[in-house]
Amino acid sequence: MADLTHLSDEELLRLTPRQAAAFDQFYLRHERLVLGYLRKRTASSDVAIDLAAETFVAALASVKRYRASEGPAVAWLLGIARHKLLRSIQRGEVEARARRKLGAPRLELLDERLERVDQLGSRTAEELLAQLRPREAEAVRARVIEELSYPELAERMRCSALVARKHVSRGLLTLRTIVEHDDV
Template sequence: MDDERLVREVERSADAFVELYRRYEQPVLGYFRRRVDDAELAADLTGEVFARALEGLRARRDIDRGFSAWLFGIAHNVLVDSYRRGRVDDEARRRLGMEPVALVDDALARIDALGDETTLRGALDALPPEQREALWARIVDERDYEEIAGALVCSEQVVRKRVSRGLATLRARLGGECQ
């Protein structure tokens, strides 16, 4: 089931959000791990992102850029907020009654590996060039789809599909579950 359909299903089924979480937990953890020095901090930030996302979906916020872009927009805002406040904001998690996750050493090691430039670089290098270029422009450079499409001389839909396929491949290659 694609992301857009899962987003529509969240209202009726908690399993839909669980599936979105499974798809994006590793990429969001990796996003934070490359930006902060601590695996536990990356996990805390990730928890807040998914709590805010769940609140947004329950409030039926319009997701006009696609779920992935919307989610990483939340991640960016959570990171900026945490820098500004000097701590991780956990208000959304508390409102939802979510307990902080206690991480075991294996989970921390997997999160640390997400920040390992060589691991990520190897996985990115293994992607087809068109997926790698679109994914890098969207996630790392934080460019919008229209701008990427112009640079790659293709449609926004093609860019979205390349990013989606690239993320799916990275999830599979960098996999592992944090518990």
């Protein structure tokens, strides 16, 4: 594999459609910048990590539309990160309104809970999902792993968005109980 470290960001992005290693180099060069940008603007590291991943996926998906004449690649990348952050905030506000209407509490993954998940060792997500009822496992898998929206999930499950949300909520609560029980 050729050494790409000497190439500019613009050259890396231009090469990406033909050479995947070019985007790998672009990612390695800017991962910390994007994570730092998002971490300063979010309430938690795990949200920043998720948004950074979404940012780089979106950048890779739209790399053919990048034009060096429109500005530096890093500005383009941070623009994508900003867009992902704003969309996340909008989704959060919509979900918060829905939770208030339903009287449902907000569930948060705290750092200590994330550490417990890390300590589960060899237990995979599929092994944990296998402990759920089939509909709840399907809902959690689609919402959390596949990242479907609630309307998309409802369509897949042939139910209302409210029922889909209940399946996800029940599944996550059950998983939380399993993880907390394993920690005892």
